[in-house]
Amino acid sequence: MRRPFARTLFRAPVLLAAAVLLPLASPAPSAADSIVIGGRSVRVADSPWMVALSSRDRFGGTRSGQFCGGVVVGRSTVMTAAHCLSPEVLGAAVRAVGDLKVIAGRDDLRTESGAEIPVRRTWVNPDYDPETNSGDVAVITLKAPLPERYVIPMAGAGDxxxxxxxxxxxxxxxxxxxxxxxxxxxxxxxxxxxxxxxxxxxxxxxxxxxxxxxxxxxxxxxxxxxxxxxxxxxxxxxxxxxxxxxxxxxxxxxxxxxxxxxxxxxxxxxxxxxxx
The missing domain is CATH 2.40.10.10 (Trypsin-like serine proteases)
Structure with a gap:
């Protein structure tokens, strides 16, 4: 079944609804699934543009409240998927998630390393279509800038x-x-x-x-x-x-x-x- 890659919610009032919209891949993964899938450990120090989106209120505190990823494309700008900021994932409108943060510089989500940066504002692509997932892009503007070395260049058309x-x-x-x-x-x-x-x-x-x-x-x-x-x-x-x-x-x-x-x-x- 087609599905986006956000996490389902931990909180009981919205767990079932989120699970229906965002089902896991299969109840019994194949051998290929059992080996991100097929990944390797990496250090955030080598990929500082990689950040986590966090809300402990919505997703619990065990893994710093992580529910999606993001990428730093400007010192105060993080790109992510539009569906990550949807009510179907968050269980509420994004403006109602008061503890939404971006976590930078943290390898292990169980630790307090790196920085947790509050969000100044969010932008969701107005052309995003949740039925087809077309235009699945959103932008988060941070309240405090990150160092320039955290920024990854974006590949334009024809690259x-x-x-x-x-x-x-x-x-x-x-x-x-x-x-x-x-x-x-x-x-x-x-x-x-x-x-x-x-x-x-x-x-x-x-x-x-x-x-x-x-x-x-x-x-x-x-x-x-x-x-x-x-x-x-x-x-x-x-x-x-x-x-x-x-x-x-x-x-x-x-x-x-x-x-x-x-x-x-x-x-x-x-x-x-x-x-x-």
Missing amino acids: SAYAAGTDAAVYGWGDTTGAGDYQNTLRAADVQVLGDSACEAAYPGNSEGRFLARTMLCAGKPQGGRDACQGDSGGPLVAHGRLIGLVSWGSGCGRPGTPGVYARVSEAMRVMPKPV
Whole structure:
């Protein structure tokens, strides 16, 4: 079933509704699922642009309240997925989540390392379509700026980083099995950018979802086994040292023939507020 990659809520009043909209990949993951999926441990110091979105009120405090990922594209600007800021994920309108923060510089979510930065304002792409996941982009403006070295460059239209076959990596603290095994430390999975025709063949508009090349790209491995999963939404897909995608949706986690789908950053740059 097509689904975005945000976490379901811990709080009982909204757990069932969120679970219906955001189901886990499968109750019994395959061997490919059991090996982000197929990832490796990485250090935030080597990827300082990777941040966590947090609300302890909504998601509990065990893992710093992490529920989605984000990426620093300006000293006070974080990009994430639009669905991460939706009532379906948060259980309330984003303006009602008073403790929404961005966590930077923290490898292990069980610690207090790094910085927790309050949010000044949020912007959700007005063209975001929750039915198709097209335009799945949002922007968070921070109350305090991060160092310049935290900022990752974005790949504009025509950049070679979008070419089919390009080696890329996806980052996150999400599920590593497809069965709710969320990680406390940051991981990355090595994938390849796939051509639009391959993505359209995987998601032609049936029950698995529809790939729309203008606003999306997809990445994975033909044999599966490496992918983003629940809890990784909004996190970065990076190629050639540049941001090319934001974790958005997919069918299952790491399954052959159903690669992860990402919001295309070149299109997001066209519609989003200018980073500050």
